[in-house]
Amino acid sequence: MQFYDIFNGDADGLCALQQLRLEDPRAAVLVTGVKRDIRLLERVNARAGDELTVLDISLRTNAGDLKRLLDAGARCRYFDHHAAGDIPQHANLKTFIDTAPDTCTSLIVDRYLSGRQRLWAVVAAFGDNLAEAALHAAAPLRLDDGDLQRLRQLGEAINYNAYGDTVDDLHYPPADLFETVRAYRDPRDFINGEPVFEVLRNALADDLERAAAAA
Numbered sequence: 090m091q092f093y094d095i096f097n098g099d100a101d102g103l104c105a106l107q108q109l110r111l112e113d114p115r116a117a118v119l120v121t122g123v124k125r126d127i128r129l130l131e132r133v134n135a136r137a138g139d140e141l142t143v144l145d146i147s148l149r150t151n152a153g154d155l156k157r158l159l160d161a162g163a164r165c166r167y168f169d170h171h172a173a174g175d176i177p178q179h180a181n182l183k184t185f186i187d188t189a190p191d192t193c194t195s196l197i198v199d200r201y202l203s204g205r206q207r208l209w210a211v212v213a214a215f216g217d218n219l220a221e222a223a224l225h226a227a228a229p230l231r232l233d234d235g236d237l238q239r240l241r242q243l244g245e246a247i248n249y250n251a252y253g254d255t256v257d258d259l260h261y262p263p264a265d266l267f268e269t270v271r272a273y274r275d276p277r278d279f280i281n282g283e284p285v286f287e288v289l290r291n292a293l294a295d296d297l298e299r300a301a302a303a304a
């Protein structure tokens with residue numbers, strides 16, 4: 090039996106998986122890519138009894154492959170906030186889909202986990218450009234403004250990392266970035282303890298400066 094963790098390589102997908110694996114650590118095959126690469130299920134060849142966790146990629150886009158995998162006997166939990174089309178009814182499929190404009194996959198996972206890894210959901214919501222939802226989710230944590238600012242920058246930095254045509258264009262392949270992130274229960278420790286944050290933040294600032302200069 091094999092586990093597959095299949096996630097969009099942006100902040101929302103990565104932080105959704107981070108929350109789930111902090112709660113329920115497991116070794117899994119990681120399937121991910123650049124932000125725009127959402128046909129991730131076509132890369133999976135699962136068998137009966139295998140377990141798939143799918144995060145932040147449209148079910149509609151992956152419907153054919155989802156059916157193939159379910160027919161093969163795989164079990165699947167599917168978390169997402171994009172338009173899903175017809176959600177198949179299948180004993181082996183559990184969906185957690187909410188297309189409300191003020192939510193994202195990490196906030197759906199946060200609800201699923203009753204807020205137990207809330208800090209990572211806040212990072213993701215900022216990364217998905219949902220500042221209001223991020224602040225709302227963060228309110229019970231009573232973070233100071235400096236912390237909120239850093240969580241926001243981290244979300245934007247992880248999101249920025251996922252933009253490119255291929256994984257070679259990215260500063261960090263999302264699977265590698267997840268492997269680095271997964272050691273950190275608290276994103277503030279990741280910010281303070283890993284050079285990744287500074288690298289991405291500086292690259293993002295450079296890009297913005299160049300864009301401003303070009304305009």
Ligand SMILES: [Mn+2]
Pocket residue numbers: 101102145170193194217
């Ligand atoms: Mn998302």
